[in-house]
Structure formats: structure tokens, C-alpha cells
Amino acid sequence: MNLKNAMLTAALLSCAVWGADAQQKLNSPNGNLEMVFDMNEAGTPVYTLNFKQKPVIKPSKLGLTVKPGENPVSTSLNSGFELTSTETGSFDEMWQPVWGEEKEIRNHYNEMAVVLTQPETERQMLVRFRLFNDGLGFRYEFPQQPNLNYFVIEEENTQFAMAGDHKAFWIPGDFDTQEYDYTTSKLSEIPGLMETAITFNTSQTPIRPVSVQTALMMKSDDGLYINLHEAALVDYSCMHLILNPENLVFESCLTPDAQGNKGHMQTDCTSPWRTVIVSDDARDILASRITLNLNEPCAYEDVSWITPVKYVGVWWDMITGKGSWAYTNDLNSVKLGVTDYTKTKPNGTHSANTANVKRYIDFAADHGFDAVLVEGWNEGWEDWFAMSKDYVFDFVTPYPDFNVAEVRDYAASKGIKMMMHHETSASVRNYERHMDKAYQFMKDNGYNSVKSGYVGNIIPRGEHHYGQFMNNHYLYAVKKAAEYGVMVNAHEAVRPTGLCRTYPNLIGNESARGTEYESFGGNNTDHTTILPFTRLIGGPMDYTPGIFETRCNQMNPENNSQVRSTLARQLALYVTMYSPLQMAADIPENYERFMDAFQFIKDVALDWDETHYLEAEPGDYLTIARREKGTNNWFVGCTADENGHQSVVAFDFLEPGKSYVATIYKDAPDANWETNPQAYQIEKGVLTNKSKLNLKAASGGGYAISIKEAPDKLALNGLKKL
């Protein structure tokens, strides 16, 4: 591929087509995918998608229901249309992400925009389809026009009609949380499993009876892998999917605002892109860059301040219940600016104290980390939770035992950056009121990234985590952070939709069940074999892997939860869970017990020139190899479900004729996530591009390999050929 620069080969055609002649076809560049557009008798637009002649999306309706409001007529934007004209074109370019899974990304598609007119209302709406080799993206476009200026969305009515009773990897649809374990079932089984799947969360609004979230991963009986999601969710409400179990048709359900409306639009405007990624090889789903390609190019001129971050932090300590965010147990009610903490008795378990943080800074500096996160450093944690408290944090006032200046100077002396923590308790007006001062405080004190959190019900009350109002907020926070040179890692925010292409200081999100749940009862053993097919389709996750002491009662005797993973698999996640932001989440004491294994975390790269998806089956296993940015070093990771996995890895991705020194971190033969999680073996040897290795992942296990190009023959002395 020689497409180093953008190549636009658009050929726009326009033709007026009416009534029965409305059918239009669009093919992917390689011809594997065919999208057919048509109008039904009611004047409703309909689309169909086939992959290698197999149906992926059966005829599915498009459109939106809008509220009468200020509009002269009440007819919705889902029927009564005529096809006015069609524009087609194609596009092919290479672009370079600021950070990512590869150095360059190809954006290659054929495009068709159908211009639809409602004769009755004289309104116009476009549906723009982009067909890539790996799937379809389409969106609604609303030009500025006399009869469509401001409008309120009652619901979006986009359908995705499934062609069979696929196996699905799903979590319940919810307007406030994605922190559910995945259920694997047939589509037809979803209704019966729904109530079990809806587990408790601090803030949750499940969409009953039958809905699921995107990215939704499915596999058909005849071996098609199908993924439904959205891209470029800007100034719009997040989409969920309502399943009709009778005919297996999904229909969109947008997140409502406090009044039940689904969106406030001003033309000209567009919906986000709705995406269907499809292949007969599961690896292609992981390799798809549709979500990024459907986002706008980088919005920033200078991106030199945006860098990948490997960090440790004062966190797992409190998550397991060993330490506390709160400074004192004296208070069950705090009024910021009134409560005098110096008059309270410290509880002795407050982890974010200067001495402890300095210990983390030392550890970070000793082992080559970039940053240290400190949670619980600021006043307010005694009553922050589930109180619907408006003025809950001010983001600038430390507890008495956390010396901001001392930490700042100490970190600076060790070359370590501090990572700020802004838990908002979902009190969003309060956060926006303090945001400028909070970011300035960060800048003044050596913090160049922030982990923000939105735990609990949103204030303004009645708004949901995934509604247009909050989506607007998350992006506001990211853009304002950029003004201060701050990178953002937002937890409990809306799941990502590739916006990191446009705003690459959005270096991470949680937006799924992360490692913290391993301390709250555990994640399913297959969780990390599913996330790359679902949550990660939209962008990187701050999954916070690297828990070496998987038995939580070793941290806190009262916590009997266990991380459902072997130690070796914890290493693999740094490769399989792509993110430019990676935490070594365990406490230093636990790493010090396993320094040989910890070496992998120290070595593993955060940014990549090249990625190969070696093996993948959602829910079972996946194996990924990545080449470190600007080097010839490779890292391989494999994660497996409770059945383990036997890999045969061919290293043909290595450069021919070269020798590499590989260090393999793998489960011992008797390893098992539950009974023997810390049984691992480290093997060192020589690899070439001809090498093939049999590698076994234990139940809930995996392996990690670091591969470094041998500088000379001397480096291979005494090493066996693997």
C-alpha cells in the first residue's frame, strides 16, 4: 500500500429517482459487502447489508420520530419520503493517529448519500452511507431549511434486522451504567436472561424489558461476526438497541433527557454514525478502524503535550478496602469551606497521605513509570457517595495529610508526573463551576493528566449519564482540558465512539466493568476475551490490569473476592487491552514479591507502529502481537476464558533474517485462575520469523511475550532457540 497521503477520488453523481425506482446499491471497495437502499410503500427509507452474498442486515427501516414543537407540521422524519437524488463517491487516504495500534490508518470507502424529501412537509433529510471493506457506517443529515430549523427528537427509529438467531455478547441497555458483566446467549434467549443480567449499580436505569448496549458483538451460526456500534457521538444522545425477540429486529433507543426527550437539534446537523462491522474472521473485527475513520481528524494543531502514560497509583489499596479515600471516620456530613478537618481525628487508613504518595513516586521512578495517580487526596470523601450532594468537591483543597507542594516538588525531582483525580460524584454543575480553577491547579502542581469520575446520579437531576446534555459535558471537559494541556481519562462517562481521533487528549475511558469489579465479586473469566470486541471498539479503556495478588483477602481480610485471572494473564492484558494509558494497578509491595514478572510491565510499550491479531474468538480467547512505536521490539499477549487455550503462534510477523531475544511469561502447567493463579514460568530464548511456538493458557490464564531485536550475536550467547 503506497497511500501515504490522502487521496480523494470522489465522483459525485446526482440523479432524481422516484417511487419504485428508488433502489440504490453500494459495494465495498473489495466487493465483499453490498448495501442496498430502497424506499418502502410508506415512504420509509430501508437498507439491507450483505457480506459475500450472506445477509447481515435484512431490510431495516430508517428515520426518526420528532416532536411537533415549533414545527409547522407534525409528520415525523420516518415516512412520507421520496428519493430526490443520490450522490456517490469514494475516498481513500492514510492518516497518522497521535497514538494508536498502528502508525498509519487507511480510511477507504465507497459512499452514497440519498437525499430524501417529504413532499407534505417540504422537509429534506439525507442518509449518508459509507461502505468500507470491514463494514458499514451511516448517519442522518439534516440541512438547514425553512421547515426544519430546531427540532426535538422523540426517538430514533433505526433498525438492524438480524438474519438469524445469533450468539450475542451483551450487557443490558441502561441510560446510566455500562458496568455489567457480559452475558453470552442466543438473541432469542436475551429476554429470559435480562433480569439476571441487570446487577446492582450505584446509578442505573435499565431499559426494560429487552434492550442491549453497543458495541454489541454477535456471531451467526454460519460463522459471520457482526458488531453494531456508533461513531462520533457528538451533541446527541447515546444509542441503545431494543430487541424485538419475535423477529430479531433491533431498533434504536436514545437516552432521554430529564423531560423524556431524546435530542434537541438545530440544523444543519447530523446524527452520529451507526456502524455495522462484519467479517467471517473474528480478527477482522478487532482490526477494524471504522469507528476512528468515521470521526473527524485531529482538532488540535499542537499535540506534542499528548503522550502515552504508564502509571501506578494510590487506588487498589482503597478498592480492596485496605485503605480509605476518607481522611476521618468522625464525619458523616461535610460542608466544604465550613468543615474543619484539622479538628477531626484521622482514621489512620487514609492512603493519600504525603508519605505514602512519596513511596509511590519512588516506586514509579525506580521502575520507569511516567506518572502516579492519587485518589482521595481532596476534602469531601466522607459523604461523597449517593447523597445527591451538589457542592461535593472543590477539586483544589487537599486533606491535611496531603501536602500538594511537597508532592509536587518531590515528583518533579524524580521526573514523575502526577495524575490528578477529579471524582465529581456526578455533580456536574459543580464540576463545571470549578473546572477552570481545577485545571489551573493541576498545571501549577505538576499534573498533566486527570482521571475524572461520575459515580452516582447526575446533577442536574433527571439527566442521565448517556444523554445529549452529559455527552456535551464530557466533550466540554476534554476540550477545556486541552486549553490547559491536560489529558483526560473519564470514568463512568459515556462509552467512547472514536472521538479520541479528533480529541487525542481523551487518552482513556472506563465505561465498562473494569478491574475494580474483581474486588467487588469478580468479573467473568471470559471478560477480557469479550471487551476488545465490544467496549474497545470505541476507544481505549483504563482497565487497570496488573493485579499480582489476586486474592483480595490478602489486602483486606474481610474481602473474599478474587481476581478471575492468573498472574500471567494480568501481564497479557497490557497487550490485548489496547490503551495509550496503562496502569500497574497493584500495590508496590505485591510487585516487589514478583519482580521477575513485573519486568514485563516495565518493558511493555504503550504506543505501536504495527499490530497483528493472531487468534481471536470472542468469549474464548485472543492473541495479539504489536510492534513498539519506532523500534523493532514486539509484544505478544494472549487471554483465555475458563477453558484456557492452546495457541500455535507463528512469528512470521518478525523481520526475516533477524534474531530476536524473547522473554515468555506464561502460566505454569498447573496454573489456574482460581486455585493456583500465581504459578507462572518465565522462559528466555531466541526467535526468528520462522519460529512457531505452542503456548498454553490456563483456565482464566494467558501469556505475554516481550521480543527484542538482538543487537548482535553476543546478545544471543547462552540462549536457546525457542
Add this chain to the structure above:
Amino acid sequence: MNLKNAMLTAALLSCAVWGADAQQKLNSPNGNLEMVFDMNEAGTPVYTLNFKQKPVIKPSKLGLTVKPGENPVSTSLNSGFELTSTETGSFDEMWQPVWGEEKEIRNHYNEMAVVLTQPETERQMLVRFRLFNDGLGFRYEFPQQPNLNYFVIEEENTQFAMAGDHKAFWIPGDFDTQEYDYTTSKLSEIPGLMETAITFNTSQTPIRPVSVQTALMMKSDDGLYINLHEAALVDYSCMHLILNPENLVFESCLTPDAQGNKGHMQTDCTSPWRTVIVSDDARDILASRITLNLNEPCAYEDVSWITPVKYVGVWWDMITGKGSWAYTNDLNSVKLGVTDYTKTKPNGTHSANTANVKRYIDFAADHGFDAVLVEGWNEGWEDWFAMSKDYVFDFVTPYPDFNVAEVRDYAASKGIKMMMHHETSASVRNYERHMDKAYQFMKDNGYNSVKSGYVGNIIPRGEHHYGQFMNNHYLYAVKKAAEYGVMVNAHEAVRPTGLCRTYPNLIGNESARGTEYESFGGNNTDHTTILPFTRLIGGPMDYTPGIFETRCNQMNPENNSQVRSTLARQLALYVTMYSPLQMAADIPENYERFMDAFQFIKDVALDWDETHYLEAEPGDYLTIARREKGTNNWFVGCTADENGHQSVVAFDFLEPGKSYVATIYKDAPDANWETNPQAYQIEKGVLTNKSKLNLKAASGGGYAISIKEAPDKLALNGLKKL
């Protein structure tokens, strides 16, 4: 009265009282008022109020309904109480307002706090009563306690049981607007008149079927004047009153949030004060300072930057439809930062252009005004209205024809301050996001006061203008303005409750039907005889009087509305409608036609050492005399309803032995608001404290008098004795 300094003579008594012995009595300092507290059989607190042995409030229940929520038990705070103890005391002090109707205000009351305990829930609640000579204030207090930490108010259940079918001056209860004309009727007639009283407003949520707003003014058949309102509305929802027409009991109805809840409380905390002002002389209602006295003292150390403001402005021009806020008629959709106004065609009616504003600055400087308001100076007015538009204004970007720097420099050269206009279109998140930059922009460009506006439905959607969330915002805006040395005049905000004592940079509010409605069909002729008994009880109103050309079709041929006032009465309003902020609202051209009458507006003071309420009957007339701060100059104003009014004014408030030069601006004998509004007479003569004058206000008329101490006998030369 020698009480120059605060004198606290509190004598706190505490005693445990149970069951039938709960009755407690409290008398006003002068003994005229008696408040009786008791507990009924259900353990509900009950109070009664008598004035000179006449019942004012018959036995009325107290308490709140709270939501179960996080609380251990669901019993509400309106029954099941026992009286645990009672504290009594008295208080007497003089305090000096930063600006006001007099130099010093006496705060003199007897106090009783009843401590109530719910044995079932172990919760405690206090009701604190303060009985002044002019009325009662009481509030709920919730100490911090194990079983009452955070709680959600479902409703406040405060009753005001009326002792008779009083005449009431009322507007419909509404969560979003107070811009209604007053209806005068018996209480029992309110239900039948309600639907007529609910006239259209851009944002309105009437509380059906039968509710009214405070301050509610009433008159009993036996001549008692009773006023119900609230004081110190902070972090709480505004109270309305639901009338039970069967028994004439009012019960509180708080403004709900987007989820229907009425308040989110964190102990310790209090409700606002509920006030009952009562007298057998209507003038005492006007003279009552209960509302201010129940607010906290001034929160600012330095108040030197807070000054009364007399201003003109680019406003009536647009209100009448002569000019426009919008710059162009090309756009029905604006996207700030995207829309390029320089590419649009100016509409030629945009009033806020540099040349016109400079003309206003000239006029202000020529006639001794402090400031010039300019509305419509900033981008966004083409589609600001009723669109629920989030990013509607940025508060810093002028239209192409408004040169901020040129206006700034020109105003400065003339010694004129500029008054900023921040219309928010009720998009409050957007306003808060821009607030710091907007205030800084003001500071940089010579604006030391802001008229803010909240027209339309609130964003965050579902919140109401008068809910806790918005009340929090209005105060946030005032406090933040103080950081920038900015005075605030908020329109469409919650009606004031005396907060200007604590935050004296809140120099005005609209919060009622102002002069603008004279251009939208007209205000009732008696409107300005009622407002001082209702809206002004809470604080000053930016009523914007001074319309000399009362026939709007002289401004805009298509506008056939008429100001329901004579020209002379327009002058009187500067005295009768107390405010430290006074606008001469008409356009310069109209003033230039009546420069002799305009002299009164030039002369009239804004701040006062002394005020005498000479005559008053709500709905009919009122006459007020005030002495200018720091001088011996007096100003008198009288406003009358459609029946006119015959006054006999005794000038015994003037200093004995001194001669004063008075200029009387009065209706001509044939004047009439409707048919002959501009017929006025100006008379000059000499007054002493022995003088008595018969003065007649025409139908919808009034008179204004400026009285200046004669510097010497020479000044009296040629003047007749009046």
C-alpha cells in the same frame, strides 16, 4: 430611639414540655401581636397569630413531608413530634444598609425556638419564631443528627389559615413566571377567576387549580392588612400558596425540580423564613423591614463599589417594536463561532449600533445619568427565543456594528459607566460556562453592572425558574459578580426575599410585570398601587418607569398598546417604586419633547436617609415622601388607580423653621391616562413643615414633588407660598 448599635438582650430559657402542656406564647415587643404555639393530637406543630386580639392566622399546621430515600424510617417531618424544649429571647439592634429607604433599620423582635422530637425516628426539628411589631417570621431548622443527614423534601406543609374571606391582590401560582397582572378579589372568588388570570408567558407552569404567589397582600373586612411572603430564600425552592377555597387555608407548595422533588437538604440547614406582616394601617406594610431583618448582614467587607445607578438605555426602542435586538433578518438559525455576520445584510433596525449608543451616552452625560444599558449588542439574537437553544450567546462577541472599544472609550471620556446586558435565554449551563469570561470582559470594557435575563424554559431542561437549583444559580451569579466588582439586576429570576441585605450588589430584579408589558397590551391601571405591597416587599424592582410617550404607536405604528399612566404618574414612580436602580426608560427624543418634566427624573434621588408613607391603600393609591441621602432634599410621589386620588398632603416631615423650594409635577385637571396622558402642570413654590396641599391624581395619574432646602432667602424670591 437611641439604639445606634446592636443590642442583644437574649434570655434563653429551656424547659422540657410534653403532651398537653405544649402550648407556648410569644408577644411582639409592643404587645400588639401574639403568637401561640401548640401541638395537636397527631404530634403536629400548630401556630396561631393574633393582632390586637383579632385573629390573623387561625390554628395552622407546620411541618414537611420528606421522601424515605436514604433515611432509616419514612415518617415525615409533619407529625409524631413531642415538644422537647423551648428557647426564648429578644433582640434589638440598628443596622445600616448599603443602600435603602432609610439610613438605619431597626431589627427588633422577641424570639421563641421550639425543639421538637419524633420519638419514633429520634429526629429533631426546630421551629424558630421571631415576632416583630410589624409581623411574624418563622422557619424550620434541622440540626445535624444521626437520623437526619441528607433528606429530600416531598413538600412543605406550612399552613396559613385565614380568619375571613379577605380581599386579596393576587397573581396565579407558577413555577416559572410572576409576570401576571394582579387580580383583586375575595379569597373565595380566586378559583373562579384563576383561568382568566393565567395569561400567556414564554415560560410558564401555573400550579392548578388554585394557587397564588407571594408576596400575597390581603385586607380583611375589619381592616387588617395581611401580607404573606418569605425571607432569605437560599438553597431552597421558592414557596407558592395553594388555597383550599372551602376553609380558606393556604398551604405551602414548593417549586419542584426536574424529577418532581421539592428540595435536597443536608443538615444542619434551615428553610427560608415564612413571614406574616400585619397591621391595621396599610402604610405599616410598606414600612415593614421584616424581610430585610430576617436576612443575614452584609457578606462583603468592601462595599465601596456598590452604588445606586440611574440609567438610560437602548431598550424601549426594541420593546415597542421600533428597533430590533437582531442585527439581520437573513438568519433564522445562528451557530456562534460559525455564522459569519459580516456576510449578512444588516436589517437597518438594529438599535445597538455604535452611533446610536454614543447618542445615548451623550444624552446620559448631558443629563447627569450614571450609566447606559445596551441590549442587543452581542451575536445571537436572531434565534435566541423559545428554541431551547443551549449555546445561544457567548456574552463577549459584539455584532459587527457595535464597536466595544469605541463605546468603552467614548463612555469613559464622558464619565458614563456602561451597563452590560446578559440575556441567557434561560440556558443556564451555558451562562455559567461563560460567566467568568463575561464578567472579565465587562471589567475590561467599563461595565460595572449587568442586567441579566432568563427568558424561556430553563436549560437544564425540566428545572424551573424558581426551584432550588435555579435559586442556587441566581445567588452564584451575584456572588461571582461581586468577585469582579459587578452589580446585578436579574430579570425573570426568582422574586427577591431580602437577600440584597446580605449581597447588596443585587441592586435590582424584575420578577414581576414591568413597564415592558405596557407595550404588550398594558398593565392594569392599579398595578403600581399594588406592587409596593407585593413584589417590592422582597426587594427593589427594575420597573423601568419614565415613559413620556405613552402611546406605543408613536414609536411603532403597528403597536397599539398604551401605557396605562399619565406622564405625571411616570415621574411619581421614581419615588413610589423604591429602587437603588432607576431607569429613564423612554428614548431621548421623547424626553427632549418634555424637558421641563424630565427635570424631575434628573433631580430625583436614588438613595434615602428617611422615608414617610403618607397615604396608602393597595389597589387604590399610595403617596410616599423620601429624604435624599445626606441632604435635606425631599421627593414625594403619588400613584393612583383608574379612579384617581385626592390627597391632602401635610409636609410636617420637613424640618421646622426651614423653607423649601418645591416643584410640583402634577396631572392637569383634564388629564387622564387614556385620553389625555401628557396633560401635566408644573408648579414651583415655597413649602414649610406647616404646609398642607390638596393634590389630585387623575385616573391612572399621580404627582411628583421635588423639595429642596432653600439655601437662603434670595432663593425664595418671586416664589409663592404653596
